Structures are given as structure tokens and as C-alpha cells.
Amino acid sequence: MxxxxxxxxxxxxxxxxxxxxxxxxxxxxxxxxxxxxxxxxxxxxxxxxxxxxxxxxxxxxxxxxxxxxxxxxxxxxxxxxxxxxxxxxxxxVAMVFQDPMTSLNPVMRIGKQIDEVLRVRLGMDKAAAKARAIELLELVGIPSPVERYRAYPGQLSGGMRQRVVIAIALACSxxxxxxxxxxxxxxxxxxxxxxxxxxxxxxxxxxxxxxxxxxxxxxxxxxxxxxxxxxxxxxxxxxxxxxxxxxxxxxxxxxxxxxxxxxxxxxxxxxxxxxxxxxxxxxxxxxxxxxxxxxxxxxxxxxxxxxxxxxxxxxxxxxxxxxxxxxxxx
Ligand SMILES: Nc1ncnc2c1ncn2[C@@H]1O[C@H](COP(=O)(O)OP(=O)(O)O)[C@@H](O)[C@H]1O
Ligand code: SF4
Ligand SMILES: [Mg+2]
CATH class of the missing domain: 3.40.50.300 (P-loop containing nucleotide triphosphate hydrolases)
Structure with missing residues (x-):
């Protein structure tokens, strides 16, 4: 092949x-x-x-x-x-754009934004989506992912926000x-x-x-x-x-x-x-x-x-x- x-x-x-x-x-x-x-x-x-x-x-x-x-x-x-x-x-295919702020919803916790993709696209239930979202945050090198899951985009640095965008892009492999x-x-x-x-x-x-x-x-x-x-x-x-x-x-x-x-x-x-x-x-x-x-x-x-x-x-x-x-x- x-x-x-x-x-x-x-x-x-x-x-x-x-x-x-x-x-x-x-x-x-x-x-x-x-x-x-x-x-x-x-x-x-x-x-x-x-x-x-x-x-x-x-x-x-x-x-x-x-x-x-x-x-x-x-x-x-x-x-x-x-x-x-x-x-x-x-x-x-998934895409990561230049400005993470335009890809993230500023008034939604980052964990929720990842959950949403997992629930809508992969049909995961709430608990499974949360566990996977935390795993994804860890995968992209975000320290203390359990705590960061509850953060809003504005509470993260530019580099950390881009990591979140990458985590979302990776959600459906x-x-x-x-x-x-x-x-x-x-x-x-x-x-x-x-x-x-x-x-x-x-x-x-x-x-x-x-x-x-x-x-x-x-x-x-x-x-x-x-x-x-x-x-x-x-x-x-x-x-x-x-x-x-x-x-x-x-x-x-x-x-x-x-x-x-x-x-x-x-x-x-x-x-x-x-x-x-x-x-x-x-x-x-x-x-x-x-x-x-x-x-x-x-x-x-x-x-x-x-x-x-x-x-x-x-x-x-x-x-x-x-x-x-x-x-x-x-
Ligand atoms: N929606 C659009 N309508 C009209 N022109 C556009 C649109 N999007 C991009 N362009 C034009 O297409 C060209 C290529 O843009 P772009 O792909 O953004 O360049 P680059 O990413 O290499 O900086 C530019 O001249 C830009 O102005
Ligand atoms: S303008 Fe320059 S780059 Fe274009 S064909 Fe001529 S020599 Fe090559
Ligand atoms: Mg461009």
C-alpha cells in the first residue's frame, strides 16, 4: 500500500x-x-x-x-x-492557526472546550471526555493539567494557549x-x-x-x-x-x-x-x-x-x- x-x-x-x-x-x-x-x-x-x-x-x-x-x-x-x-x-486533518486567541473561546474554560470536541465528534460521555481532555493537556506539556482544565484562556500565557489549541487539534487523532x-x-x-x-x-x-x-x-x-x-x-x-x-x-x-x-x-x-x-x-x-x-x-x-x-x-x-x-x- x-x-x-x-x-x-x-x-x-x-x-x-x-x-x-x-x-x-x-x-x-x-x-x-x-x-x-x-x-x-x-x-x-x-x-x-x-x-x-x-x-x-x-x-x-x-x-x-x-x-x-x-x-x-x-x-x-x-x-x-x-x-x-x-x-x-x-x-x-486538523489545523492550528497563528493566533490561539482567535481559535479559543475566551469565556469558556479550556477543559470544556476540549470536552466539547470529544463529546460532539467522538460521542464520549462527560466523565470520559474530561479524563481524555486532561490526558490531552498532559500530552501537550501543560503542567498541572487537572488544575489547568478549569482555567480560562486569558489566565494562560501565549505559549500555553497555543498548547491548548494543539490539544484540541489532536482530540480526534x-x-x-x-x-x-x-x-x-x-x-x-x-x-x-x-x-x-x-x-x-x-x-x-x-x-x-x-x-x-x-x-x-x-x-x-x-x-x-x-x-x-x-x-x-x-x-x-x-x-x-x-x-x-x-x-x-x-x-x-x-x-x-x-x-x-x-x-x-x-x-x-x-x-x-x-x-x-x-x-x-x-x-x-x-x-x-x-x-x-x-x-x-x-x-x-x-x-x-x-x-x-x-x-x-x-x-x-x-x-x-x-x-x-x-x-x-x-
Ligand atoms: N477571503 C479573501 N478574499 C480576497 N482575497 C483574499 C482572501 N483571503 C486571502 N486573500 C488574498 O490572498 C492572498 C494570499 O493570502 P494568504 O494566503 O493569507 O497569504 P500568506 O498566508 O502567505 O501570508 C493575499 O493577497 C490576500 O490578500
Ligand atoms: S526574474 Fe529572476 S527569478 Fe524570475 S525567472 Fe528571471 S532570473 Fe529567475
Ligand atoms: Mg498566512
Whole structure:
């Protein structure tokens, strides 16, 4: 049997806006295997959240068109009814968002919020749900879980709240956990703790994880493969090693040089990526990065490069004038 959990093919999400169609995700394809951790990285506005939500089947009901395919453990998410999707939310796939406060109800004790999921989704009775909720709080590393069960979200620190959100996401034992900027806004020590927790849970519970972030430093040691997104498309993908050490697309390098963690390790000076992300409603026929790219030639402005295979396993990049390969150089 194949160990493939998720197959995404030419997935595209376009919003109808007052200013015209906004292609937030413009045809993305990738696969994810069981027990694998995939990083999705890109600047703010590159389409990471819309892609993640589309894979879960969580879009606004109106003003959105989705095409292509996202098959999760054989279930086609694109075009599925709300009712059918409710059947996979929690059990097949669960999502942890950036701001735990928006996922938690501020006026409900955290224990109750976990209980509710267990009772509604798994049909547990009150006592069983409480026991399991306390177990889940313990699993995500919350000290004194019996006491914390009765706490309100506002009585916990940001890091502890994110642990509660993770506990809720784990309640129905999903096969895939999607974490969208799960540590953005938390201080550095707490960030590392949450990322270590996700790592531990992935192995302990044999899940697959998609880690979505604007900061390549976050995915450096925690993913086996990375997808780099720009303007709603994949512009480079490969093993984490290839993306870090043998990237061919200038935007990937720019992202690396703008990551505080990566730049400080490599003693590179931290550099903001010059220029601004493109207006998705005014994309031209060429490479979307061309207006900001130091290597752009006339062809780049005219014709969009497709993903092309590189030397490494699964490594591909979209660029007419790729950076030289470092394979075989060291
Ligand atoms: N509901 C929506 N309606 C219209 N445009 C949207 C909607 N949600 C997101 N977008 C647009 O889609 C693009 C990608 O957004 P997003 O996926 O949130 O980026 P990222 O997560 O990479 O920062 C942005 O230009 C954003 O403004
Ligand atoms: S295709 Fe051209 S503009 Fe785009 S990244 Fe490559 S060199 Fe730069
Ligand atoms: Mg986002």
C-alpha cells in the first residue's frame, strides 16, 4: 500500500473581489507521505494560508472558485459538500492557526472546550471526555493539567494557549496536522518549545505535519521537504537540504538572507527583500519575481518559467537564470 497521505494537483483558488479576480493560489501540486513533515514558506501574502485552507476545504462560501484536486487519504476535498468535509475535519486533518486567541473561546474554560470536541465528534460521555481532555493537556506539556482544565484562556500565557489549541487539534487523532505560523508572535524560547512539541507529537502519534511559515529558520531542522511559494505558486521545492544549500531560484536565496535565524547562523548580513510583493490582480505573463530580481532578463518579464527538475531528488525550481548549482562543489 502506498504511504501517500495527501496529493495536491494543480490546485488553484481565486477570489472574486470588487477590483476583479484575485488568484491567491495559482496552480500548486505536491505530495505528502505519512509521517512526513513538509514546510511551506514564503513572504506574507504569497498564498500559504489560502493554500492550507483550500486543502482543508475551508473557504468562504461565496466569491471563491477552487479548481484542481486535493486528495486526502483518498478523499477529494475539492467540490466536496460541507457535510462530507465535516467527516474529515478533526479525524483526517486538523489545523492550528497563528493566533490561539482567535481559535479559543475566551469565556469558556479550556477543559470544556476540549470536552466539547470529544463529546460532539467522538460521542464520549462527560466523565470520559474530561479524563481524555486532561490526558490531552498532559500530552501537550501543560503542567498541572487537572488544575489547568478549569482555567480560562486569558489566565494562560501565549505559549500555553497555543498548547491548548494543539490539544484540541489532536482530540480526534488526525493523520495530518497543519500548523499555520504556529509560533509567530511568540517569543523565541517559547517558539522553540512549541516547535519541539510538534516534533515530538509527530513521532509519538505518527502524524504527518505541514508547517507553514514566513521564516525559513523555523523549518530548517524540522522538515524533510520544503515548498517555497511566491505570488500563489511554487517557485522552488526539494529536500530541506537542497533548498538551503543548493537553491537555484533567486527568491529562495532572498528569503534565506532575510531570515534572522538563518542569516545569523551563516554570518550573512540580514537583508530585507527589496521591493514589494506583487499585486496579484495585476500579474503579468512573466516571472512574478522579475520586478524585484537582480538576475532578471528581458525573457523573465515576458514568459513565466515552469517548475523544472534539478539534480536532487524531488528538487525543482522555476527560473530562467538559475543560480549555479553547488552540488559536487564541496
Ligand atoms: N477571503 C479573501 N478574499 C480576497 N482575497 C483574499 C482572501 N483571503 C486571502 N486573500 C488574498 O490572498 C492572498 C494570499 O493570502 P494568504 O494566503 O493569507 O497569504 P500568506 O498566508 O502567505 O501570508 C493575499 O493577497 C490576500 O490578500
Ligand atoms: S525567472 Fe528571471 S526574474 Fe524570475 S527569478 Fe529567475 S532570473 Fe529572476
Ligand atoms: Mg498566512
Amino acid at each position: 502506498s504511504d501517500r497521505l495527501l496529493e495536491v494537483r494543480d490546485l488553484a483558488t481565486t477570489f472574486a473581489t470588487a477590483g476583479g479576480p484575485l488568484p491567491a493560489v495559482g496552480g500548486v501540486s505536491f505530495d505528502l507521505n505519512q509521517n512526513e513533515t513538509l514546510g511551506i514558506v514564503g513572504e506574507s501574502g504569497s498564498g500559504k494560508t489560502v493554500l492550507s485552507r483550500t486543502i482543508m476545504g475551508l473557504q468562504p462560501r461565496t466569491n471563491v472558485t477552487v479548481s484542481g484536486s486535493a486528495r486526502l487519504n483518498g478523499f477529494e476535498v475539492v467540490g466536496a459538500s460541507e457535510e462530507a468535509k465535516r467527516g474529515i475535519w478533526g479525524t483526517e 488526525p493523520k495530518l496536522l497543519m500548523a499555520d505560523e504556529p509560533t509567530t508572535g511568540l517569543d523565541v524560547t517559547i517558539q522553540a518549545q512549541i516547535l519541539n512539541l510538534l516534533d515530538r507529537l509527530k513521532s509519538q502519534l505518527q502524524m504527518s505535519v505541514i508547517l507553514v511559515t514566513h521564516d525559513l529558520g523555523v523549518v530548517a531542522t524540522r522538515t524533510s521537504r520544503i515548498i517555497v511559494m511566491y505570488a500563489g505558486r511554487v517557485v522552488e521545492t526539494g529536500s530541506t537540504r537542497d533548498v538551503f544549500q543548493n537553491h537555484r531560484m533567486p527568491y529562495t536565496r532572498a528569503l534565506l538572507e532575510s531570515s534572522p535565524k538563518v542569516a545569523s547562523h551563516s554570518h550573512t548580513r540580514l537583508q530585507a527583500i527589496p521591493g514589494r510583493p506583487p499585486n496579484l490582480m495585476k500579474l503579468t505573463a512573466g516571472c512574478a519575481f522579475a520586478p524585484r530580481c537582480a538576475y532578471a532578463t528581458e525573457r523573465c518579464h515576458r514568459e513565466r518559467p515552469e517548475l523544472t527538475a534539478a539534480e536532487g531528488p524531488g528538487h525543482a525550481f522555476a527560473c530562467w537564470n538559475p543560480l549555479p548549482t553547488t552540488r559536487g562543489a564541496s
